[in-house]
Amino acid sequence: MEHEKYMREALRQAKKAEALGEVPIGCVIVSGGKIIARGYNRRNTDKNTLSHAELNAIRKASRKLGDWRLEGCTLYVTLEPCQMCAGAIVQARAERVVIGSMNPKAGCAGSVLNLLQVAQFNHQVEIVRGVLEEECSQMLSDFFRELRRKKKEKRAAETEMKREAETEMKREAETESS
Numbered sequence: 001m002e003h004e005k006y007m008r009e010a011l012r013q014a015k016k017a018e019a020l021g022e023v024p025i026g027c028v029i030v031s032g033g034k035i036i037a038r039g040y041n042r043r044n045t046d047k048n049t050l051s052h053a054e055l056n057a058i059r060k061a062s063r064k065l066g067d068w069r070l071e072g073c074t075l076y077v078t079l080e081p082c083q084m085c086a087g088a089i090v091q092a093r094a095e096r097v098v099i100g101s102m103n104p105k106a107g108c109a110g111s112v113l114n115l116l117q118v119a120q121f122n123h124q125v126e127i128v129r130g131v132l133e134e135e136c137s138q139m140l141s142d143f144f145r146e147l148r149r150k151k152k153e154k155r156a157a158e159t160e161m162k163r164e165a166e167t168e169m170k171r172e173a174e175t176e177s178s
Helices: 002-019 053-065 083-091 133-177
Strands: 026-031 034-040 074-079 096-101 126-129
Touching (some): 002 034, 002 096, 074 133
Parallel strands (some): 074 096, 096 126
Antiparallel strands (some): 026 034, 026 074
């Protein structure tokens, strides 16, 4: 299926984000059956709130097309867009968004809100949900599980260092008082 082909490329982009220690979210933009732009999450790397996968891809696609309008384009994104990205997608006049995994905490393509299809806006975006959902969800779940494990290990190491320091201080105090 065509949607799966492009979502696999979005997953490859997400792996680039993961390699940087970023939340693994990837996006590709397709026009006329060809990928014209790719993007992945780089918020921490770029130290920029705006460096989401979708916005990075939209910026590249606009440059490639020589226009801010992405009419006739389809965005493939591994995680449901947030409010900022959904707004940018509407503003860019994208035709369609194909989503891998939904985001019940912050998604704005139907989970929390649906900013892509507000009837009062001058443009609505077609939505296709659940393409390679398992792979997209699993990548995010694995990333956050590993992040929690690393945080737990770090806390344990810090606690151990604190205990060792306290023990050393007690020994020094006992040595000084003898």
